[in-house]
Amino acid sequence: MLLEMRNIRKTFPGVVALNQVNLQVQAGEIHAIVGENGAGKSTLMKVLSGVYPHGSYSGQILFDGQEREFAGIRDSEHLGIIIIHQELALVPLLSIAENIFLGNETARHGVIDWMAAHSRAQALLHKVGLRESPDTPVGQLGVGKQQLVEIAKALSRKVRLLILDEPTASLNENDSQALLDLLLELKAQGITCILISHKLNEISRVADAITVLRDGSTVQMLDCREGPVSEDRVIQAMVGREMSDRYPQRQPQVGDIVFEVRNWRAHHPQRSDREHLKGIDLNVRRGEIVGIAGLMGAGRTELAMSIFGRSWGQRISGEVRLHGQPIDVSTVEKAVSHGLAYVTEDRKGNGLVLNEDIQFNTSLANLPGVSFASVIDNGQEHRVAQDYREKLRIRCSGVDQKTLNLSGGNQQKVVLSKWLFTSPEVLILDEPTRGIDVGAKYEIYTLIAQLAAEGKCVIVISSEMPELLGITDRIYVMNEGRFVAEMPTAEASQERIMRAIVKAS
Amino acid sequence: MSQTTHPPASTLADGNPTAAVRHDKSLLHHLQHNLREYGMLITLVAIMGFFQYMTEGTLMQPLNLTNLVLQNSYIVIMALGMLLVIVAGHIDLSVGSVCGFIGALAAVLMVEYNWHFVPATLVCLLCGGLIGAIQGSFVAFSRIPSFIVTLAGMLVFKGLALALLAGQSVGPFPSAFQMLSSGFIPDLFSVEGLRLTSLLLGAAVAAALAVGGLRQRANRLRHGVQTEPAGLFVARTVVFGGLLVYFSYLLASYKGLPNVLIVMALLIVLFDFVTSRTTIGRRIYAMGGNEKAAKLSGIKTERLTLYAFINMGVLAALAGLVFAARLNTATPKAGLGFELDVIAACFIGGASASGGVGKVMGAVIGAFVMGVMNNGMSILGIGIDYQQVIKGVVLLAAVLVDVYNKNKA
Numbered sequence: 001m002l003l004e005m006r007n008i009r010k011t012f013p014g015v016v017a018l019n020q021v022n023l024q025v026q027a028g029e030i031h032a033i034v035g036e037n038g039a040g041k042s043t044l045m046k047v048l049s050g051v052y053p054h055g056s057y058s059g060q061i062l063f064d065g066q067e068r069e070f071a072g073i074r075d076s077e078h079l080g081i082i083i084i085h086q087e088l089a090l091v092p093l094l095s096i097a098e099n100i101f102l103g104n105e106t107a108r109h110g111v112i113d114w115m116a117a118h119s120r121a122q123a124l125l126h127k128v129g130l131r132e133s134p135d136t137p138v139g140q141l142g143v144g145k146q147q148l149v150e151i152a153k154a155l156s157r158k159v160r161l162l163i164l165d166e167p168t169a170s171l172n173e174n175d176s177q178a179l180l181d182l183l184l185e186l187k188a189q190g191i192t193c194i195l196i197s198h199k200l201n202e203i204s205r206v207a208d209a210i211t212v213l214r215d216g217s218t219v220q221m222l223d224c225r226e227g228p229v230s231e232d233r234v235i236q237a238m239v240g241r242e243m244s245d246r247y248p249q250r251q252p253q254v255g256d257i258v259f260e261v262r263n264w265r266a267h268h269p270q271r272s273d274r275e276h277l278k279g280i281d282l283n284v285r286r287g288e289i290v291g292i293a294g295l296m297g298a299g300r301t302e303l304a305m306s307i308f309g310r311s312w313g314q315r316i317s318g319e320v321r322l323h324g325q326p327i328d329v330s331t332v333e334k335a336v337s338h339g340l341a342y343v344t345e346d347r348k349g350n351g352l353v354l355n356e357d358i359q360f361n362t363s364l365a366n367l368p369g370v371s372f373a374s375v376i377d378n379g380q381e382h383r384v385a386q387d388y389r390e391k392l393r394i395r396c397s398g399v400d401q402k403t404l405n406l407s408g409g410n411q412q413k414v415v416l417s418k419w420l421f422t423s424p425e426v427l428i429l430d431e432p433t434r435g436i437d438v439g440a441k442y443e444i445y446t447l448i449a450q451l452a453a454e455g456k457c458v459i460v461i462s463s464e465m466p467e468l469l470g471i472t473d474r475i476y477v478m479n480e481g482r483f484v485a486e487m488p489t490a491e492a493s494q495e496r497i498m499r500a501i502v503k504a505s
Numbered sequence: 506m507s508q509t510t511h512p513p514a515s516t517l518a519d520g521n522p523t524a525a526v527r528h529d530k531s532l533l534h535h536l537q538h539n540l541r542e543y544g545m546l547i548t549l550v551a552i553m554g555f556f557q558y559m560t561e562g563t564l565m566q567p568l569n570l571t572n573l574v575l576q577n578s579y580i581v582i583m584a585l586g587m588l589l590v591i592v593a594g595h596i597d598l599s600v601g602s603v604c605g606f607i608g609a610l611a612a613v614l615m616v617e618y619n620w621h622f623v624p625a626t627l628v629c630l631l632c633g634g635l636i637g638a639i640q641g642s643f644v645a646f647s648r649i650p651s652f653i654v655t656l657a658g659m660l661v662f663k664g665l666a667l668a669l670l671a672g673q674s675v676g677p678f679p680s681a682f683q684m685l686s687s688g689f690i691p692d693l694f695s696v697e698g699l700r701l702t703s704l705l706l707g708a709a710v711a712a713a714l715a716v717g718g719l720r721q722r723a724n725r726l727r728h729g730v731q732t733e734p735a736g737l738f739v740a741r742t743v744v745f746g747g748l749l750v751y752f753s754y755l756l757a758s759y760k761g762l763p764n765v766l767i768v769m770a771l772l773i774v775l776f777d778f779v780t781s782r783t784t785i786g787r788r789i790y791a792m793g794g795n796e797k798a799a800k801l802s803g804i805k806t807e808r809l810t811l812y813a814f815i816n817m818g819v820l821a822a823l824a825g826l827v828f829a830a831r832l833n834t835a836t837p838k839a840g841l842g843f844e845l846d847v848i849a850a851c852f853i854g855g856a857s858a859s860g861g862v863g864k865v866m867g868a869v870i871g872a873f874v875m876g877v878m879n880n881g882m883s884i885l886g887i888g889i890d891y892q893q894v895i896k897g898v899v900l901l902a903a904v905l906v907d908v909y910n911k912n913k914a
Contacts (some may be wrong), residue, residue, distance in 0.1 A: 311801060333803040342801065350801055353794035355861060364791055365802040367784040374784045379728035386729070400730075418802070 001065070002027040002192050003161060008047055008059035017043045018057070018216045025161070025209075030183060030193045032203040035213035035238055036465070041196050044213070045163055049083045050076040063161075080160030084150045086169060092139030097121035099138050100153045124152040128182060144175030151182065162186065163194045168202060169297055180206050198295050200231045200502050212237040231502065232495075239465060239494035246442065247470030250449040254473060255286030257324075259426045259457045264318035266306040272314055277303055278481040280318070284426065284457040289448060291472035291489070292461045293497050299481040300461045301345055304428045308342040309335040322425070336365060339425030343415055343432060345461070347408075351415040354404040358396060359385040361403055361414050366422045388417035393443065409440025416447065426457045433467060445471050465494045479504040544906075545854060545870045552874060556881030563884050564877070567759035570752070575686060575831060577876035578765045579604065579824035581869055583843065584850040585776045586813075586820035588868040591851050592780075593813045594793040594860030595644060595651035598844050599658030600821040603636055605840030606662040607825030612675035612835030615682060622682040630822050636662070637818020638811065645810035659844070667837045676834025685768075686831035689761040700761030707753020707762070710770075711746035718742055765827055772820075777865040789813060794861030849896070850875055853903040874899070 003025040010018040018040045025031045035041050046052050048061065050070030061068050063079055070076045090099050097117050106117045121134035130148040138146060147167055154162055164183075168176040176199075183193055183206055197203055203210060210222040210229060220237045222229045261282040268274040277299055284290045292300050305312035307320060309332030320329050322338055329335040335342075344350040352361050362385040363370045370381040385399040392413040396406060403414055412432065419427065429448065433441040448471055452458050462468050468475055468489070475492050477485040477500045485500035557564045564570075583600050590597050607629050614625040636658070643654045677683075694701040718738070725732040733741075756762055780786040791799040792806045800806055824843075829835050854871030856863025875896065882892045 308801070309803070331803075331805075332801060333805065336803045344801060349795075350797045353791050353798055353861065355794055356790065360787070360791075364787075364799070364804075367787060371784050375782050376784060376787060378730065378782075379724055382728050382730045 001025070002063065003048075004060075004062040005044070005048065006060040006062070008044065008057055008061075010043055010047055010052060010057040016216055018047070020217050021059070021213065022218045023211055024221065025192060025194060027192055028187060028190055029208040030187055030195055030206050032195045032197060032207035032210045033213060034197065034200070034203065034210060034234060036463070039213040039238075040216040041213055042165065043216075045083055045165060045194070045196065048076070049073055049081060049163065077157060080158055081163070082154040082157060082159045082161070083163040084147070084154060084165065084167065086166045088143075088146050088150055090138045090146055090149060093137060095135045095137055096125070096132060096141075096149055096152075097134035099149060100124060100134075100156050102153075104157060120156070121152070124155055127155060128152045129178070142175075144171045144179070147171065147175075147179060148182070151186075159191060161192045161194065163196070165196045166198065167195070168197065168199060176202065198501075200234055203234075204229065204231065210234060214238060235495055235498045235502075239498060246466075248442070248446045248449050250453065252287065252289070252452065252473050254288045255455070257283045258286045258322065259284040260319075260321040260324075261307060262319040262321070264303065264307065264320075265316065266302065266313035267315040269313050276313060276481050277306060280478075280481075280483055282459075282476065282483070284459060286457065287452050287455050288474065289452050289458045289460060289472045291468035291475040292459065292478055293465060293468050293475055293501075294463075294478035295501060296463060298478045298501075300478050301430055303478070304342055304430055304459070304461060307335075308332060308340060308428065311342075336422055336424075339423070340428070341365075341419035341422055341424035341426070342428045343412075343419055343430060345430035345434060347411050347415050351418075352403045352411060355402060357402055358389065358394065358399040358406075358414050358417075362388055362399070362417045362421060365418050369421060384421060385417070388413075388420065392417055392447065407436075407440075409436035409443075412436055412440070412444065416444075424456065426459070427451060428459045428461070430461045431463065432460065433462070433464070441467075465497055468492075468497075469494065477501060545867055545874075548903075549870050549874050549877070552877050552881075556877060556884070560881060560884045564881055565755065567755045569880070569884070570755050571759050571763060573876060573880050574756075574763055574766050574769075576880065577872055578686075578763075578769050579828045579831075580843065580846050580850060580876065581769055581872045582772060582820055582824045582827065583817075583847040584854075584868040584872045585772055585865060586817035587847045588776075588851050588854075588856060588863050588865055589780070589789060589813045590651075590817050591848075591856045591858070592793045592860060592863045593789050593810055594796065595810065595813070596848065597640070597651065597655045597814065597817050597821075598848075599636075599640065599655040599662060600817065600824075600847055601840040601843035601845075602659045602662035602666065603633060603818065603821040603840070604825035604828060604843055605835075605837070606636075606666040606669070607633055607822040608829035608835040608839045609666040609669040609675070609837070611682075611826055611829050612678070613669055615678055616675050622679055626682075626826060629826055630819055633818040633820075633822020633825070634815050635818070637815040637821075640818070641811040641814025644814060645807040651814075666839070670835060670837050672837060674834050674836045676832075678830060678833055683830050683833055684764060686763075686765050686827050687833075688764040690764060690767060692761060698758060700757040700759075703761035704750075704753050704757040707757070708750050710753075711749040714749070715742050715746050768823075768827075773865065773869055780865050785809070785812070790861055792860075846875055847872075849900045853900055855907060857907075871903075 001024060003023070005021065005023040008018050008021040009016070021040065021044055023033075023044070033041050033044070043052075047057050050073045053071045054069035061070070063081070068079070091102065094102070100121050101117055105112050106120060107113060118134050125132065125134065128148045128151050130145055130152065132141065132145065138149060141149065151162070167179055171179065180202060183195070187193060195203065195207065204224070207224055209224060212219045212222070212234065214237070222234070222237075261280060264277055264280040264282070265275060266277040268276050280303060282290075292303070294300050302312045306316050307329060310316055310330055311332060319326055321327065327338045329338065329340065348354060353364070359381055363381050367376065370377055370384055382399060388394070389396065389399055394410050394413045394417070396410060403411055406414065432448070433444050436444070448458055448460065460468065460472060469492060472489050474486070474488050475497065476483045477487075477497055479501050482504075484504040485497075487496065553564065583604070587597060587600065610632060611625055611629050614620040614628065615622060640654050640658050643649050644651045689700070690703060690706070692700045692702045722732055722738060753762065780789070788799065788804045789809055791802070791804060792809055796806055825840065828839060832839070850872035851863060851868045852858065852871070853874055854863065854867030854869070856868065878896060878899065879892065882895065887895075
């Protein structure tokens with residue numbers, strides 16, 4: 001046994017991220033960790049690699065049979081535990097060789113021996129099967145090759161346990177296959193590997209064991225050496241939680257189609273050759289709550305933001321209709337004036353002005369609504385903020401409290417207030433309950449149900465499938481820039497959604 | 506809605522059981538909330554007191570006080586524009602050079618081409634706006650960092666000023682134009698040794714501010730907005746009004762209120778209003794606080810950035826005119842290093858280098874803190890060398906206090 005993690009428990013203010021997680025990795029195996037978004041995979045790896053230092057969690061980590069207490073990443077790297085994150089940590093302007101030895105330079109008295117570095121880099125590149133000169137700037141390589149550089153970098157540090165977080169998420173089919181082959185090869189050389197992935201077909205190809213995480217705890221460890229493990233069994237383990245009444249009851253009253261998007265296409269903002277949204281058709285009826293399911297990176301946020309005033313992407317084409325009439329949504333201002341509202345998934349980064357108070361943030365998207373001839377009526381503004389504070393039950397010391405000091409749930413309610421005050425007809429809610437506690441979630445669900453009952457169109461983007469199943473009327477399943485399935489919620493199940501995603505990828 | 510609800514009733518009405526406790530704490534709470542503003546004012550008063558004592562009363566002599574206003578007017582005027590630029594999340598290093606360039610332009614127009622001062626002034630202000638527009642569009646639309654754009658502007662306009670003046674000093678200006686800086690408001694009464702009009706004007710402004718404050722307070726109470734405790738409000742109004750009347754008395758006992766003080770006061774009131782009460786001011790704060798959130802709220806951030814720079818350009822031009830009128834000549838060295846004083850005034854006044862934070866009154870007080878120190882140290886005969894050192898230390902200390910307070914909160 002190379003690694004054992006026992007009863008790991010990690011909490012963040014108000015949230016238990018990991019609870020009684022156990023992980024056992026044998027030397028020389030490829031161990032897959034699977035679970036839904038938010039199941040705790042990344043948190044667990046951060047505990048293991050020392051990003052969350054000893055003392056910030058409870059439980060034990062045993063490596064080589066000895067208990068370890070990592071104070072930081074350096075400690076874990078020293079033992080040969082190396083993690084390759086989903087967002088690659090390479091410096092694009094530096095060469096391959098410079099990146100490989102960054103922080104670990106071949107140097108004497110601080111003077112780098114470039115000749116030695118070059119030849120060592122060459123050897124490492126050969127090992128990972130990358131035919132590029134070590135002098136090539138990393139920025140000129142594709143994502144697949146960059147991944148190989150990361151692995152070469154790991155190998156340069158005498159890696160014993162290599163952790164890959166969603167390594168194939170942004171790779172095409174060929175690059176993915178090559179990467180998986182490389183992992184098998186490394187395994188033959190005795191390097192142990194932890195693979196975090198959503199792609200079950202890849203996992204069944206290379207994994208010796210699978211640990212399934214759900215809601216921050218270990219559900220199951222499956223051993224693939226005793227015979228193949230079916231994908232169904234893994235999916236069931238991933239999603240199999242009981243559904244109680246965590247969602248408000250509602251009688252949907254669905255009317256005619258109000259909001260429509262036709263053949264929506266958009267390209268990546270930096271790479272105009274990469275089509276990210278590939279012809280999406282979507283419609284929402286009056287009083288309907290429509291869900292968009294999918295994994296991270298499926299393009300859901302990009303879809304919403306590109307529709308909302310072209311806030312994402314370039315070379316955008318397609319048509320948006322409201323009540324059958326095409327509308328111009330080319331700027332946020334126009335989109336808002338047509339009654340669109342987009343509640344961002346990143347409330348701190350894109351939603352709130354954190355060093356300002358609740359009142360400031362509530363009126364921000366509709367300042368004309370609280371002003372006369374461009375002069376803000378403070379009393380009116382205060383009344384509006386107070387109104388939403390009561391309606392949405394925002395817990396705060398007053399509407400003059402800075403939004404920075406609010407809890408996640410209350411911050412989310414402030415963002416919602418901001419958009420409700422624009423009196424929208426179509427609301428797009430992106431991960432409306434991410435990172436907020438169960439009680440606040442219920443309040444948000446109730447509010448969503450209320451909005452639908454008022455005849456508004458609501459689109460909910462969520463990575464939490466039970467949430468979509470609990471509150472929506474209809475679900476689109478999105479994968480890699482396309483809608484791959486559409487189903488009435490009544491006929492949907494987590495297994496069906498997962499299957500649609502897995503089949504498409 | 507009950508329009509006459511009293512404050513305690515309205516705090517109870519929101520159902521908060523701790524309302525009573527909160528009421529007791531409100532004085533402390535309010536002071537903590539507004540520590541920064543009171544702190545600034547207290548600092549300014551302390552610095553004035555210190556130099557008043559050290560210079561054995563010279564600082565507050567009517568003549569010196571008048572000089573103090575005249576010497577700092579152009580810094581204050583530019584600080585108003587700079588505050589908006591800094592709140593928007595940018596910086597403008599070119600204002601000193603623009604100031605000098607516009608002074609040179611004014612001299613060329615009025616002295617060499619004998620233009621009347623009204624069209625010449627208008628052309629200068631317009632030219633300032635244009636300079637701001639050009640720099641602003643590079644920042645807003647080409648997305649070049651403002652630091653670089655205005656650093657380039659600093660060199661360009663310093664050079665253009667030199668070229669315009671051909672390396673010579675040009676003057677003197679027509680006397681009507683000089684009145685902008687060296688004139689005083691006319692006196693309607695003839696009281697021996699006292700410009701009564703100036704004193705009355707000062708008193709009237711103090712009264713107007715008190716009435717305005719009272720009305721705003723009443724409005725806030727009516728809407729149930731938390732406001733400062735009554736005692737504090739009265740104390741603040743009385744002290745502030747008293748100081749205002751006292752200073753006008755001092756100025757009135759010399760030559761009265763300088764014209765440029767009136768211009769400055771009007772601009773301060775205007776910019777305080779724009780930043781705190783209008784939608785455009787609000788949007789600039791939102792943009793500086795979180796540009797992405799502002800954009801996603803439908804705010805046109807590019808256009809706002811452009812406006813902030815145009816405004817800065819016009820104010821830099823105005824400052825250039827005031828400065829040229831004061832010296833009564835345009836020199837190639839005019840405006841040298843002004844940008845540093847202006848930026849320092851904003852940061853001493855509590856603006857944040859990362860944008861979104863800062864108040865007009867803070868920048869004005871910051872400018873006067875710098876001004877009083879300059880003036881006081883000059884009277885004391887401290888050399889220009891150590892004056893710089895002390896000013897630098899004060900700037901750093903002011904920001905250090907800010908950062909400390911922020912981390913504690």
